[in-house]
Amino acid sequence: xxxxxxxxxxxxxxxxxxxxxxxxxxxxxxxxxxxxxxxxxxxxxxxxxxxxxxxxxxxxxxxxxxxxxxxxxxxxxxxxxxxxxxxxxxxxxxxxxxxxxxxxxxxxxxxxxxxxxxxxxxxxxxxxxxxxxxxxxxxxxxxxxxxxxxxxxxxxxxxxxxxxxxxxxxxxxxxxxxxxxxxxxxxxxxxxxxxxxxxxxxxxxxxxxxxxxxxxxxxxxxxxxxxxxxxxxxxxxxxxxxxxxxxxxxxxxxxxxxxxxxxxxxxxxxxxxxxxxxxxxxxxxxxxxxxxxxxxxx
Amino acid sequence: xxxxxxxxxxxxxxxxxxxxxxxxxxxxxxxxxxxxxxxxxxxxxxxxxxxxxxxxxxxxxxxxxxxxxxxxxxxxxxxxxxxxxxxxxxxxxxxxxxxxxxxxxxxxxxxxxxxxxxxxxxxxxxxxxxxxxxxxxxxxxxxxxxxxxxxxxxxxxxxxxxxxxxxxxxxxxxxxxxxxxxxxxxxxxxxxxxxxxxxxxxxxxxxxxxxxxxxxxxxxxxxxxxxxxxxxxxxxxxxxxxxxxxxxxxxxxxxxxxxxxxxxxxxxxxxxxxxxxxxxxxxxxxxxxxxxxxxxxxxxxxxxxxxxxxxxxxxxxxxxxxxxxxxxxxxxxxxxxxxxxxxxxxxxxxxxxxxxxxxxxxxxxxxxxxxxxxxxxxxxxxxxxxxxxxxxxxxxxxxxxxxxxxxxxxxxxxxxxxxxxxxxxxxxxxxxxxxxxxxxxxxxxxxxxxxxxxxxxxxxxxxxxxxxxxxxxxxxxxxxxxxxxxxxxxxxxxxxxxxxxxxxxxxxxxxxxxxxxxxxxxxxxxxxxxxxxxxxxxxxxxxxxxxxxxxxxxxxxxxxxxxxxxxxxxxxxxxxxxxxx
Numbered sequence: 001x002x003x004x005x006x007x008x009x010x011x012x013x014x015x016x017x018x019x020x021x022x023x024x025x026x027x028x029x030x031x032x033x034x035x036x037x038x039x040x041x042x043x044x045x046x047x048x049x050x051x052x053x054x055x056x057x058x059x060x061x062x063x064x065x066x067x068x069x070x071x072x073x074x075x076x077x078x079x080x081x082x083x084x085x086x087x088x089x090x091x092x093x094x095x096x097x098x099x100x101x102x103x104x105x106x107x108x109x110x111x112x113x114x115x116x117x118x119x120x121x122x123x124x125x126x127x128x129x130x131x132x133x134x135x136x137x138x139x140x141x142x143x144x145x146x147x148x149x150x151x152x153x154x155x156x157x158x159x160x161x162x163x164x165x166x167x168x169x170x171x172x173x174x175x176x177x178x179x180x181x182x183x184x185x186x187x188x189x190x191x192x193x194x195x196x197x198x199x200x201x202x203x204x205x206x207x208x209x210x211x212x213x214x215x216x217x218x219x220x221x222x223x224x225x226x227x228x229x230x231x232x233x234x235x236x237x238x239x240x241x242x243x244x245x246x247x248x249x250x251x252x253x254x255x256x257x258x259x260x261x262x263x264x265x266x267x268x269x270x271x272x273x274x275x276x277x278x279x280x281x282x283x284x285x286x287x288x289x290x291x292x293x294x295x296x297x298x
Numbered sequence: 299x300x301x302x303x304x305x306x307x308x309x310x311x312x313x314x315x316x317x318x319x320x321x322x323x324x325x326x327x328x329x330x331x332x333x334x335x336x337x338x339x340x341x342x343x344x345x346x347x348x349x350x351x352x353x354x355x356x357x358x359x360x361x362x363x364x365x366x367x368x369x370x371x372x373x374x375x376x377x378x379x380x381x382x383x384x385x386x387x388x389x390x391x392x393x394x395x396x397x398x399x400x401x402x403x404x405x406x407x408x409x410x411x412x413x414x415x416x417x418x419x420x421x422x423x424x425x426x427x428x429x430x431x432x433x434x435x436x437x438x439x440x441x442x443x444x445x446x447x448x449x450x451x452x453x454x455x456x457x458x459x460x461x462x463x464x465x466x467x468x469x470x471x472x473x474x475x476x477x478x479x480x481x482x483x484x485x486x487x488x489x490x491x492x493x494x495x496x497x498x499x500x501x502x503x504x505x506x507x508x509x510x511x512x513x514x515x516x517x518x519x520x521x522x523x524x525x526x527x528x529x530x531x532x533x534x535x536x537x538x539x540x541x542x543x544x545x546x547x548x549x550x551x552x553x554x555x556x557x558x559x560x561x562x563x564x565x566x567x568x569x570x571x572x573x574x575x576x577x578x579x580x581x582x583x584x585x586x587x588x589x590x591x592x593x594x595x596x597x598x599x600x601x602x603x604x605x606x607x608x609x610x611x612x613x614x615x616x617x618x619x620x621x622x623x624x625x626x627x628x629x630x631x632x633x634x635x636x637x638x639x640x641x642x643x644x645x646x647x648x649x650x651x652x653x654x655x656x657x658x659x660x661x662x663x664x665x666x667x668x669x670x671x672x673x674x675x676x677x678x679x680x681x682x683x684x685x686x687x688x689x690x691x692x693x694x695x696x697x698x699x700x701x702x703x704x705x706x707x708x709x710x711x712x713x714x715x716x717x718x719x720x721x722x723x724x725x726x727x728x729x730x731x732x733x734x735x736x737x738x739x740x741x742x743x744x745x746x747x748x749x750x751x752x753x754x755x756x757x758x759x760x761x762x763x764x765x766x767x768x769x770x771x772x773x774x775x776x777x778x779x780x781x782x783x784x785x786x787x788x789x790x791x792x793x794x795x796x797x798x799x800x801x802x803x804x805x806x807x808x809x810x811x812x813x814x815x816x817x818x819x820x821x822x823x824x825x826x827x828x829x830x831x832x833x834x835x836x837x838x839x840x841x842x843x844x845x846x847x848x849x850x851x852x853x854x855x856x857x858x859x860x861x862x863x864x865x866x867x868x869x870x871x872x873x874x875x876x877x878x879x
Binding site: 091092093105189191192193217220227228229230231232233234235236238239240241242248252255256259 | 326327328329330331332333334335336337338
């Protein structure tokens, strides 16, 4: 079991909230503006009174001036569901043959998910957490209120990283099983052929607001020469024998850069938030700095 | 360029094996990665499931091929024939006899010249070093390790021995016969007495010097004992020196001697053993060779010889025995005796010396004229006028010494310390001749006293000290070093007696002194021989300067190839680790 978020950092996170770019509907009242008109203090517009309307909302001042019945409409504030999906495939434990030391990607991803969940709970959002493997393998249904943070943290603490994953299939599975739109934050290394774009597309089709958080190990970003090695894929078990010369490493770095660029470009095009993080970054720096800049948090 | 051992090129058959290693895949360390597909583009290796891979140009492979080639060719010992001043096989024979210790530094000069020859020899030259003392001893067998020869040369020192030239000759002849390209250098101050073989260069050392020497020193038995000394001048001019006789380290006699050039002076000094049995005679004189200015002697270890006479011996036999100094005579008494004379009968014991006067019954009728053989017991005895009526023809075997013959028949023989007469003394002229008492005297001196004296009083330096014993003996040399000797066959032998001085032998709790003194006219004579100019290090065999003679030398290249292989392997190691880092 790991300590997901330090108590000091939790206190600082309470001042943040997850930003949504769009209004929500069909949800319970909350602190998010929705397209629905309802009860709140913020006036929206007038409309003609029709039979059955709540006469308590009739604008009597307008009636006095115009002698017509108008109904006063207010912006109804509704809560948002923030779902944090964490990649639990075996690749989240591996890094690169030789390179800088750093925390495992999965630990970092769990801590990040915990921090984002806590921010959302503090903003009176409904928060759900899911674990992605070959499909959506484990899911903590949405909860509300800060007092539910502990349950979410325990869920994340218990999570284990194992087995082969299929990011596209898992995201598609989520989109199919939980069609209600919301904000979906996907925390993964996205180191799969196609960078998980197909799965992200399915989330977008389901009208979710999506944010892709790519977590990479420093040794993956800048591996060093390690001699003659047999590289084994931790998920599928395939292997390739390589002599890690400087030219081979250069080619690898180029491939990785191309792969990440492909993901980032698609995210920009599809209106999906994207941020790449290294596991050597501190959680505070990432959350308070990079994620605020990227517009996910405010 | 040719190869001394072409079969070693078989090692080059490892080249395909080396290349095969590069064709085979490496056993690599496993490393888990999260995204193998990213490495695909970077992959340059061949298919993972094949045992072999495509051979690519690899700097390490080239280095290893180069190292293997160098080692393989080096093992084949490539060589080329080059002209040189030193033969490919060189024998250095350095004279270490006493005269090389002369004050003019001839030994150092000879050693320096030998080192020069060593330095001139190209790498790969086989060199042997021998020291010519009383025996010629191979110090270093043929080797290409010049440093070993250099160390051995530096360790050699002149010894107090007379040089034995025949040994050097035999060694040189043997070397030159077995090695057709070998060349030998004899570095000495004395021209060899034999003709030098064709490939032997004699390099002479030393300057002519004036010298006085103690040429004889002995303590003769008698009452009182007498110190007999002789001093010889090996000088061309009149020399004066003090002669000092010491006993037990204390001076007991001193005399000034003046000797004309080439003269010999003897003197006899009565001494006793009150001050000990060890005597030293020193000639106080600054001359060319200090080693022969001192001599040591030990008083004879003599005691009364117990002789038993068995049977009715004629009177002349009794008188002859009583005339031998130090003899105590017993007649027909049982017990242990040093010698028994059998007038009748045969020896009853193997102990001691026996003289059997009664001849066996079967005889050959004569008369015969008696003739002495060349044996130390009878040498120069006046036997030519002795006739015998009849003689028993002894049949001598390999262990029998024939002392005299009557006609063709052995008449007096010695076997196993038994002297047997083959004729009746009374039927001969023997009783009338002085030969009989002299013979008995020599039997007592040489056989009986030789048995009693287990430890000799004197030894010739370099000849080995033999002690008759069945027990362990400890010998302390003049320089203080000790050695314990284990006897074999009733004798204990100390082989290394090259030091002059007094050797102390401890046997059965008793200590005996043995004197070793250099007495050699050859070593003491330093004035040079006719036609022998004694210049330092010049060849004296009439040939051209040995250093100027050009030989066809074998120049081997294996050393350079081995060094090259080592350097290539070091570079390969460096390159490998640099690439892996």
